[in-house]
Amino acid sequence: MQVAKHKVVVIDYTLTNDQGAVIDSSKDGEPMAYIQGMNNIIPGLENALDGKQAGDSLKVTVQPSEGYGERDDSMQQQVPREMFDTQEGIQVGMQFHASDGDRVHVVTVVDANDTHVTVDGNHPLAGQTLNFDVTIVDVRDPTKEEMEHGHVHGPGGHQH
Numbered sequence: 795m796q797v798a799k800h801k802v803v804v805i806d807y808t809l810t811n812d813q814g815a816v817i818d819s820s821k822d823g824e825p826m827a828y829i830q831g832m833n834n835i836i837p838g839l840e841n842a843l844d845g846k847q848a849g850d851s852l853k854v855t856v857q858p859s860e861g862y863g864e865r866d867d868s869m870q871q872q873v874p875r876e877m878f879d880t881q882e883g884i885q886v887g888m889q890f891h892a893s894d895g896d897r898v899h900v901v902t903v904v905d906a907n908d909t910h911v912t913v914d915g916n917h918p919l920a921g922q923t924l925n926f927d928v929t930i931v932d933v934r935d936p937t938k939e940e941m942e943h944g945h946v947h948g949p950g951g952h953q954h
């Protein structure tokens with residue numbers, strides 16, 4: 795079966811950055827399952843997989859504009875330490891969930907002193923060119939429930 799809009803696609807993948815370092819891989823766990831055309835994954839990867847078949851392997855290079863976006867320096871801000879629930883052990887590299895209206899996103903601590911913590915709201919992969927090594931394990935029709943939820947259930951998908 796061919797990858798097309800609203801098909802469930804199951805992939806094995808390894809993601810490396812331009813320096814060749816492995817950022818993420820399904821090899822440590824189970825393949826990832828998503829629904830094509832539902833914004834489950836980044837557009838650059840989704841577009842490259844469109845029309846491919848189960849068993850196909852491909853290398854995909856995704857530019858930031860088709861991946862996690864360009865870095866935006868205005869998303870870096872200094873916040874008073876009192877804003878954090880934990881006062882102890884705030885360290886560079888730690889990640890927190892921050893709410894911005896009804897939107898929750900992840901911020902990364904990039905600097906911390908006695909009074910203030912500098913957090914970066916950019917996605918950790920923003921501004922990076924992403925190199926995917928992908929093998930399509932399976933392509934199938936979604937269940938009615940999966941289409942209603944907009945994501946895949948079971949192995950490689952949502953467990954709920």
Ligand code: ZN
Pocket residue numbers: 943945946947952954
């Ligand atoms: Zn669900």
